[in-house]
Every structure is written in structure tokens, then in C-alpha cells.
Amino acid sequence: MHRGVQPPTTILHTIETSGIGGAESVLLQIAARLNRGRFRSVAAVPERGALQQALEERGVATHIVQSRRWWDVRLPLGLARVCRQERVDLVHAHLPEYAFSGCLAGALVRRPVIATYHGQLDFWRANTWRGRAKLGVVRRSAAAAVGVCDDVRSTLLARKFPPERVRRIYNGVDVAAARASATARLRAQFGWPADTPLVGTVANIRITKGYEYFVRAARLVVDANPTVRFVAAGDVDPDLGPPIRALVTALGLDHHVKLLGFRPDVHGVLRDLDVFMMASTSEGFPLVLLEAMATGKAVVATRCGGTEELVWDGINGRLVPVRDPAALANAVLALLEDKRLAAQLSAAAAEDAAGFSVDHMVTEYEDLYDAVLASR
Numbered sequence: 001m002h003r004g005v006q007p008p009t010t011i012l013h014t015i016e017t018s019g020i021g022g023a024e025s026v027l028l029q030i031a032a033r034l035n036r037g038r039f040r041s042v043a044a045v046p047e048r049g050a051l052q053q054a055l056e057e058r059g060v061a062t063h064i065v066q067s068r069r070w071w072d073v074r075l076p077l078g079l080a081r082v083c084r085q086e087r088v089d090l091v092h093a094h095l096p097e098y099a100f101s102g103c104l105a106g107a108l109v110r111r112p113v114i115a116t117y118h119g120q121l122d123f124w125r126a127n128t129w130r131g132r133a134k135l136g137v138v139r140r141s142a143a144a145a146v147g148v149c150d151d152v153r154s155t156l157l158a159r160k161f162p163p164e165r166v167r168r169i170y171n172g173v174d175v176a177a178a179r180a181s182a183t184a185r186l187r188a189q190f191g192w193p194a195d196t197p198l199v200g201t202v203a204n205i206r207i208t209k210g211y212e213y214f215v216r217a218a219r220l221v222v223d224a225n226p227t228v229r230f231v232a233a234g235d236v237d238p239d240l241g242p243p244i245r246a247l248v249t250a251l252g253l254d255h256h257v258k259l260l261g262f263r264p265d266v267h268g269v270l271r272d273l274d275v276f277m278m279a280s281t282s283e284g285f286p287l288v289l290l291e292a293m294a295t296g297k298a299v300v301a302t303r304c305g306g307t308e309e310l311v312w313d314g315i316n317g318r319l320v321p322v323r324d325p326a327a328l329a330n331a332v333l334a335l336l337e338d339k340r341l342a343a344q345l346s347a348a349a350a351e352d353a354a355g356f357s358v359d360h361m362v363t364e365y366e367d368l369y370d371a372v373l374a375s376r
Helices: 022-033 050-057 074-086 096-109 120-127 129-141 150-158 175-180 211-224 241-250 266-272 287-294 325-337 339-353 358-375
Strands: 009-015 039-045 061-064 090-094 113-117 144-147 166-168 198-202 229-233 257-261 275-278 298-302 318-320
Touching (some): 074 096, 120 129, 198 266, 275 287, 287 298, 287 339, 298 325
Parallel strands (some): 009 039, 039 061, 090 113, 113 144
16 A cells, blocks of 8 residues: 555444345445445444345445344444454444444444434333443443434433534435336236326334324225325335234225335335325334435325424425324325325425435535544
């Protein structure tokens, strides 16, 4: 190496999950898009799966570091081993479990740790003695804690994280890719007429995603307008999925509501919709809502956290209370019936979504890495 040329700073990205959801997508985008002249990304994930494959396809060396129980010392020891092997300069951990273990590993190898929290669900265990203890470790030892929206940042501050070490970095999406995607041709797939009003969501079936309210709202919409059809794309939880499918059948919606399962063409699904509906009971700063707005969709979302920092009711979308199928249905019907209003809101949504680019998000994390390393 030529004298004076500095090697890239090596960042270890780690997370406790192995699928592709919101937090995992953020990690993937950061790891793959960091300036490669200045940063080198490696990753540690709990098992082989979609995230590990996506990381390696993007040239990010990935290690499998497993743990069976919360007190299993193999996890922090394994992360520390990766740090030594890869000559890691900084650990960037996502979600609470690996934030805790990442901080232990960072202490073992004397490397700074940044912990990113993605929503209120990340704190629900913090009311138990174990959760308080683990959060306390992160609070005392993390060089920085990031909330993906002001709602999460406020929770970090309420949990007594030092204000000078708390940052808000909004999630970002690839706006150009969302807008350039081809449609999924869902109407043709299901034999629906080309002018069928189509409402949909994209979310893994999880407890906070409000699928029960999505289905019950669909029943109310169909009662008012039987031509409307609904689609939902996302992985189906083996425990939560069957009750949702049973509810669809019990409400007589088998011909009106289609659960698509995992779809690799999420942008295409979004482009097919007339209205995007998010029925969640809790969110951080949801990527799919940003993507729906970027594709120019009229959106209906619940007041469930970071959505309220992205959607302004009556300006670039509609906001309704959580757990209120009637409010969801009324907002959807209003947008389907008033196409001029829907067009105004969707145009404003597309303009606002452009301000949350993935490039801006990555730059903010690069600046944070520089600041943390410089402070040491």
C-alpha cells in the first residue's frame, strides 16, 4: 500500500433476524451502499437465509453467529471473533438483542458500537428485569444510539440514553427504483377486469401489522362497493397466518381478498394499487409506506408511530386511528370515490417521499461512523 493511503474503515453490520423485513432491508442498504473507497462492510447474521444471501450477492462477506438463549455467551464471543478476524473498526448493531450482544463484543475487542432501534416493539421487553438490564448495557456502553424516527428517538431519551449520544436518522428508500418498476399485473393474474379498484398492503403477517383490521376494513369496503378487490403481500407467520386466512373465509371475502405470500416484486405490487392501506398498530419509519408514496399511490395509514412523521392527513395521504376498521374503510372509500382528491394526495406523497432517499440515509450513517471514530 502506498504511504499515506489509508485502508477502508471496516464496519461490522449485525442483526438478530435472517429474513427480509424493514430493519433487515435498512441493514442491507447501508452495508451494500457505503462508499467503498472509505468503508468496507462485513456482516454477522444468526442463520443462513434471505438476508445472508442478499448480502453476499451484493459483495458483503457474511458470517453466521448463532445463539440459543439470551445468556448464551457464544453470541458476543462469536461477534468478537468476527471483529478480530475481519479487523473491524466499528460495530453497527440493529434491534435490541444484537445491540446488547454487540456491545458486549465491542467491549471485548475495544471497538465502538452503534445501536439502531427500529420501532416501539424494540422496547417492549425493557419492562422486565432482563430487558432493563440488557437495555442498560447498551445505554452505558454504546457510542451512539439511533432512532429511525423522532418517535423512537424520544423513547431512547425517555429510557435515559445520554442525549449527546442519541441520533435520529430516518430510513430511506431507492425512489428511482420504486418509480421505474414494472407492474405486477395482479388484475390479470386473478382474472379481474382491468378497471377493478385495487387496494392493498405489503407487510409480513406479524402481530403489529394489523392484519385483522385490514381484513375487517375490507369487509366494510366491499359492503359499500362490491367491485373492490384487496391484496396483501408478505411472509405468512405459521402461527398468525391461519387465523387471518380463517377470518377472510368467515367474513365471506375469499373472492375479494388475496393473501399473496412473499413477493420479490414489491414495487410491482405497489404500482398495481389504487390505494395503499397500512393498518399497523405500531411502526417505526416504515419503508413500504415510503415506497408506496414514492410510486405515487394514495395512502391510508394508522397513527402508530413514525407514520405521523411521514403522512399528513389530508395533505399527502390519510391518517386514521389504530384498531379502527371503520375509519380505514371510510378513508379508502373516500379516495376511491374522489379520484381528484386521490390524485392530489398521491402527487404530494410522491414529492415528499423523494426527500427520504436511501443515499441520504447512507450518508448520515457515514457521517455518524466518522464522528464516533474521530471521538476515540
